Amino acid sequence: MNQPERRTEGMTSGLPKRVHVVEVGPRDGLQAESTFIPTDTKIELVNRLVGTGLQRIEAASFVSPKWIPQMADGAEVMAGIDRAAGVAYAALTPNMRGLEAAIESKVDEVVIFGAASEAFSIRNINCSVAESLERFAPVARAAKETGLRLRASISCSFGCPYQGAVGVDAVVDMVRRFRDLGCDEIDIADTIGVGTARQVQRVVEAAAREFPLASLAGHFHDTYGQALANIFGALQVGMTTFHASVGGLGGCPYAKGATGNVATEDLLYLLDGLGIETGIDLGAVVSIGDWVSQQMGRENGARAGKALMARKALN
Ligand code: HMG
Numbered sequence: 001m002n003q004p005e006r007r008t009e010g011m012t013s014g015l016p017k018r019v020h021v022v023e024v025g026p027r028d029g030l031q032a033e034s035t036f037i038p039t040d041t042k043i044e045l046v047n048r049l050v051g052t053g054l055q056r057i058e059a060a061s062f063v064s065p066k067w068i069p070q071m072a073d074g075a076e077v078m079a080g081i082d083r084a085a086g087v088a089y090a091a092l093t094p095n096m097r098g099l100e101a102a103i104e105s106k107v108d109e110v111v112i113f114g115a116a117s118e119a120f121s122i123r124n125i126n127c128s129v130a131e132s133l134e135r136f137a138p139v140a141r142a143a144k145e146t147g148l149r150l151r152a153s154i155s156c157s158f159g160c161p162y163q164g165a166v167g168v169d170a171v172v173d174m175v176r177r178f179r180d181l182g183c184d185e186i187d188i189a190d191t192i193g194v195g196t197a198r199q200v201q202r203v204v205e206a207a208a209r210e211f212p213l214a215s216l217a218g219h220f221h222d223t224y225g226q227a228l229a230n231i232f233g234a235l236q237v238g239m240t241t242f243h244a245s246v247g248g249l250g251g252c253p254y255a256k257g258a259t260g261n262v263a264t265e266d267l268l269y270l271l272d273g274l275g276i277e278t279g280i281d282l283g284a285v286v287s288i289g290d291w292v293s294q295q296m297g298r299e300n301g302a303r304a305g306k307a308l309m310a311r312k313a314l315n
């Protein structure tokens, strides 16, 4: 696809040279959709994404189908996709039952997910933060014994839809807990997109005092339009892994009004412009964002994606 003339600003000094992008569209992007998306569409989405150079894809959730009906076909999705060499497929696993299903489905990475807010923990996974950590302990142990990569996600790291402000200490405490469970990577998640850039830098720097910065990831929902600014802030303090959702798909079923993650297209446009390597073909992702938005009958939520599609139509 033709892309507009853009100068690479030579701004990489002080910024990472390479960034890892984790595509969460097939999971975070779809989980809150009320109309069931056919399994074949989910499979095709994952397969198409793999062709763009993305090497990490969150493809499924092994959670209660009563809580999240949209993700009820996780096993079918995992069985149906073409597994590409060099690509790691991840799934959410809140408990042992989820882990067993994930192992059965031969995922490469499992994700335990907790919160820096008590109120959100109860709404999202029906238990307190302390209880969640008790549940996660055997999941973490078994995941490591099975040789799976173990990731943890900390929801509400910058604010909670139910309790409001969340202190840096609460996030750091969760980082320590997940570190002690043996996690390979920890996501600092802005579930409702309320964070702003300086706050993000403070939280990332505090988290990095407890866990290697190279193994922390930023998961930014774009509800307040801050996701790219927050990612830029995080880049400035050395974060190198970011989650994104093709077409800006998504929202969290337990965070009313929350919108999708930063769009993968918008993130790639930013990183390309900064001269930061990702190994991912922006044009290919743009086409997928357009395709999946049409499949779902929704407007494409990727600003750069829409602009590049419009430009393509003119050429
Ligand atoms: P519970 O009701 O407390 O647990 O749910 P339970 O053990 O009493 O089980 C209740 C029912 O669920 C039982 O079925 C279980 O068998 C079944 P019943 O006997 O009533 O027929 N069940 C399961 N079924 C399939 N797979 C499983 C499983 N576990 C239990 N693994 C539970 C606790 C955690 C299971 C529930 O609260 C749940 O599934 N919550 C879903 C949470 C979720 O997926 N939220 C969205 C993803 S997190 C997110 O989006 C945030 C993130 O993006 C970062 C950010 O942005 O913040 C990661």
Ligand code: MG
Binding pocket: 028, 189, 191, 219, 221, 252
């Ligand atoms: Mg999320």
